[in-house]
Amino acid sequence: MSQRFKDIDYIGVVLWLFRTAIVVVVLWGTISKLFLEQGNAYTTIDWIDFLIAGLSQGSLYALIALGYTLVYGVLFMINFAHGEFFMSGTMTATIFVALPLSSSGFLDANPILGMLIIIIVAMLVSVGVALLTERVAYRPLRRAPRLVPLITAIGASFFWQYFFRGLYGSTLIPFPELQVLVGKWTVFGIEILKTRAVVMVASVIMLIGLYIFIMRTKTGTAIRAVAEDKDIAALMGIDVDRTISITFATGAAMAGAAGILYGMVFRQVHFFMGFVPGIKAFTAAVLGGIGSIPGAALGGLFLGLIEAVGPPLFLEGLGIPGAHQLKDVIAFTMLVLVLIFRPQGIVGERLAEKKA
Amino acid sequence: MKRTIFLVLISILMVMGLAACGGQALECTDAIGCVEIAPDDPILIASSLVISGPNTDLGLDSQYGVEIAIDFRGELLGHAIELQPEDDGCNAEGGQTSATKIVSNPQIIAMVGTSCSGAGVPAAKIISDNGYAMVSPSNTAPALTDPELHEAGYLRTAHNDKVQGRAMAEYAINELGVTKAAAIHDGDPYTEGLASVFSEAFQELGGEMVAFEAIDANADDVIAPLTTIAAAGPPEFLYYPVFIPLGSLITKQAQEVDGLDGVILAAADGVQSPSFLEAAGDAAEGMYVSGPDLGFGNETYDKFLAAYQEKYGTEPTAPFHAHAFDATNMILDAIEKVAQQADDGTLLIGRQDLRDALFATSGMTGITGTITCDQYGDCADPKIAVSQVQGADFVKIWP
């Protein structure tokens, strides 16, 4: 017994060293950046630009992360194909709705209605792809060990990526630019790109909407019940299969909408666009505490912020070349740091204890 | 019982084999062997280009260039021309595997490829060691034609990064008169090579590099690195020799960053394609792109583009289809030059002869310019053109 305590101490020391090393590097970088003014001299406006870029990217991550978190909540399964749900809806809606609407002039004449139509189509396609994937690749394996559906999810991810590549080709497809969203707004004296503002506002609205849906509606209650215990939920008269399908559909709808917001900001879509945001959103979901909706939102925002602000703040001061290239290094190091302090993520608690 | 059947089968096959082997007249005197093509057999060439993964666009576009070159040629010395397309995966192991596959087929005469320089390094070694020859349409890494590292069977129609990066630096300093520049690369050997060469040449010519930034090729938001660059100078000239997705993203987002609104944008042939213009839209207006002189308005290229659209239903998706077209023609011309022909139509092609003919290519008129190879396999027209995007088209403005 005493042997074990000694080991824990030893490991504890190593972990402590690890944390301290990261914190020291971060602080040293920050201090030499802000006070010793190493490298580029950023103005306050520059820092605000970094913040806005991070927050808008982060809110996209948050929307995608919701899908991971919801599915994880009910099935304890990493749905690797979620990034592909995001891509499929966006590509289809861009090609068949957004581009024709834009070239006919409808989109600029009725921007709100036009965007609504595009978003709804994207959501529908994403939901369709998600339900099909769930039915074919996940449902037959509901009782298999957890690694098995992980592999079918990876398979589904490859399949959809290359299916849509075959369908629409591998070229980059431009997303139409909305005339009303060109330029900047000034909010409290801060200039902010219109597209980014719209993304942030839309994300917040969707997040709140989803939260209400899960917490206040009957279907949401059913989802929570299934997440708690499938068998007891079934005994209470809940159709478990249907509820799981609804969970997938909800996540995919969020992803489809996020895809159109993505298209609006970056104005280009292609078949590979789901892969990296998918991984990032998965990271965000874990960071926030997988299975928790506010966690996914917080995790997404945190990840987006750290990716934008981290390189100039932490690394440039240390004289590291090509700092922005290393944003993923910072993001994942922060992830490790957070998980060492809080192994269950920022707000996750319930699920980490249960089975994660 | 099984064995008996097997033996019977084998003996039947052997008898047939003997019957099929008639007399033959041509004799191979080549130092590293010959390819013999029977009267009805096609002339077989291979390609090893990236046709899977995120860089698919680049390789498939080149492969289409090869296919169109073959279509245009129709027949060669009375034989059909057939292409065996392979995938280089845009990585070293893909280059190695596809090259090994190609050299294991003695009927393959030469290879067009690879797409990526990383795949080209191991492929060049295998192809050369086995007596084959390859012409790459898009390897630009200086190492491949470095006198110390060059492999005997390696040639390319793509520009060496050294030429192109330097040309852009000269243009920026001498023609545009800028003194402060920034460069961005995405961690790919091609873009990193170009950006480094540009930055060295720019400083050598008396300019100042205010920033040298790197962005992950898969990044989807580049506002942060662009803000960093703006704060560093801001530069008058921003050079980002990357591929289309990241290139169009930088082009569009540069407008949205304070301090970069007036900056001169410039990229390289990685984005020189209609699909870039479509993706980048108005933001690309006025930017500069270095690359081969595609002779816009050149008759062959017009014919090529029409055939491309007809056959594949899309505009070219990447810039190297023209290089691939020229590479294929180089190989076909060399075959035509060195093949010995028997009366019955049998062809005999000496592998060393073919290599010699390829390296002796001189003054060939291709889409990418006049092609002349040096002893290390650099065949691209050393003249680099700078085009400007005007009215959603590339317009050549220099030299």
Next chain:
Amino acid sequence: MSSQLDLRNTARVGLLAGVITLGVSAVGMLESFDKRDLIIGLLTLGQLLLFSAPFAAGFLVTRGEDKVDTGEAVVGGAVAGALTAVPLIALILLTLAAPNIRNSLVNVSPELISLLSLGASEIVGSLLLLVGMAVLGVAGAMFHVLPDAIRKPLISGLGWMLGFAILSEVSLNILRPILGRGLMRALFGTKGITPLLAAIIFVVAIGLTIWWSKGGQQRYEDRKAAMSEEQRKQSRRISIGVGIVSLLILPIILGTYLTEVVDNVGLFILMGLGLNIVVGFAGLLDLGYVAFFAIGAYVMGILTSQGDLGIAGMSFWLALPIAVGAAVLAGVTLGIPVLRMRGDYLAIVTLGFGEIIRVLATSDLLKPYIGGAQGILQIGKPTIFGFEMVKPIHFYYLILAGVGLAVFVASRLRDARLGRQWMALREDEDVAEAMGIHLVSTKLLAFGIGAAFSGLAGAIFSARLSSIFPHSFNLLISINVLSLIIVGGIGSLPGVVVGALVLVGLPELLREFAEYRMLLYGALLIAMMIARPEGLWPSPITKREFHAAEEEEALGGVQ
């Protein structure tokens, strides 16, 4: 049920087959596969794909009934076959209505339409397609009507013939050095086999099947049953001997290209064996396994490179233990911060670790030391007694030795005390700890030993290519290795080999379908996991667990 033709089911199967074929056509697979001959002049792969859909639909519609009525089979097959054609006809007509559809769906080309409408004009072609597919549906349905004595040989004849034709490249590569040019030309085209060879295979396969069912099987089983214990042991020893010898002479038979493929598979087996310890034995889900592969490769590269980046100019053999040691060190270092994380938290942290290593390898920060984007060139090749290993066949033996060592270590560890501790850890960490298992050392040993195999694979990889670039070390490698151990059967050593053959070897042989390889790979992963969730070659324990679960379910138990 048995005599009533189930119309709803018929319609569903037919339409489903049609929609799948529609998908296959719209992504361009049909057209591109049409360029690949199976039997020259008679059948292309595209045609096989197109025609097998109504055939399969007819087959499936009439399946599962004890006695099939001929009339019903004809009707059911015809309906299912015709319905298969319906979505395709819709596509043909769509191109008439919207000629610009190709701007959106790039692969809906005139060639595809002409292929679908069997070369005729759109309207006539549609009718032809409808009739043709109905006939094929009937043919599929009639399979059930045929007596067993005809059906089985027919299936095996067709199966062998088509299988051989699809993998013609493999046999081509093996036979090329043996057979003369003339004979090769009589049997193989540049793509596919000639009708002569197809006929030979068809006849031989039918003959063998008839012989097997007419007494061969009986005789074989009788002889096997009649063997004494001693004889049985001996025959086992003989087959093991034959196995070892054939492993040794394999590359000579296979030829250069296939040996190269086997080398690739071998490296993945090596990595799979390592990851199997981490994930399969100890139950620690690691998605960043490529990191150790990269570390092994880069250490080997830096230590042996003759170029500017080489720091030591060491020989391969001297650098090998250092590379493996570096990987182990990295494994343990990663292990410490994740000691208390479980399940999916562990997965994402390891994934992050893999990405960190890749990004650092690409970065400008480390460019002066490890080459950044330009990679490391001129990495030394291994030499044995002055003999330089360059060809795939040389590396084959090196990799074979590595795999042999790894199999030995892994199987000894599995049966040792440590292996049992790992498995206890996998089943329940808390209980394992309560039983006095030392969590820290057990976990760190799993990470360390797993990393060692990966580092070894990386070191060989780097010497084999003699140049490495950061792009080779992406997430896909980790995913691939994880997939292969699960497809093979988690925790099973033979499963790793089978998984690597199926998921690395097979796609490599299907390189000619490059554009559609990943699509097929994805579909294959899903299909295999659904068909055999326990893996292709599960370990005895897993098999028992799966059966236990089935029994429980049969008893009406939940979960």
